[in-house]
Amino acid sequence: MEKGVIFVRVSKREQDYQRQIEDLRAVAQTQSLQVVAEIAEKVSGAKYNQERDGLQELLTMARKREINKVLVQEVSRLGRSTVEVLNVLEELTKLQISVYVQNFGIETLKSGRRNPIAQFMFTLLAEFARLERETLRERILSGMDEARRKGKHLGRPDGSSEDKEAFLKKYPTVVRNLRLGISARKTAKICDTSINTVRKVKDYIS
Incomplete structure (x- = not known):
């Protein structure tokens, strides 16, 4: 019998996640899945994945090969942004762990291989991630131009530098990989981080 995890998340504004759990319990029963854990988070949607204890618990179980499947109500439960969702799905897929997304009614793996429909979903997510990055970059550049027009100083104050430990804490996934x-190039792709940043991390930990 396959072993799985029910994973649910609600924002701090929402009242309860019990309905999500009950719905996914019914799915597990239909699939004859042995639920070994129910992980429920009530966190702000602004938190990064590395700051989410529940999600990190899920990934730890996955890396230890303790589960075969993850049940979620919506794919958005796996990250605050498209990039984060895509990274989690990719890691679980590489670990041969299927993700069942209830509102889509699909699984990411079929008989150990990528489900073509799920692959299409990955492709869409990757495109959304690219658009998100481009939009963010445009906003940053626009903000910098506006700041320059107003005569504001950009960057860190003169003479300041970022502490090595503080810098590494910002990129825990890069450090782990x-x-x-x-490799640095593959890590940059997996973590959606610039190659220069990855090389800087590598220099710090080597």
Whole structure:
């Protein structure tokens, strides 16, 4: 029998996640899935994935090969942005762990292989992620131009520098991948981080 995790999340504004759990319990029963854990989060939608204890618990179980499947009500439960969702789905897929998304009614894996429909979903998510990055970049550049027009100083105050430890804390996934022996270029792609940033992290931890 396959082992799975029910994973639910609500924002701090929402009241309860019990309905999500009950719906996914019914799915697990239909699929004859042995639920080994129910992970429920009540966190702000602004939190990054590395700051979410529940999601990190899920990923730890996945990396230890303790589960075969994850049940979620919506794919958005896996990240605050398209990029974060895509990274989680990619990691779970590489670990041969299927994700069942209830509102789409699809699983990411079929007989150990990527579901073509799920692959199409990945492609859409990747495109949305690209658009998100471009939109963010345009906003940043626009804001910088506006600041320059107003005569504001950009960047850190003169003479200041970011502490090495503080810098590494900003990129825990990059640090982990590099320590696992994954190349800098591949790490940059997986973590959606610039190659220069990854190389800087690598210099700090080597």
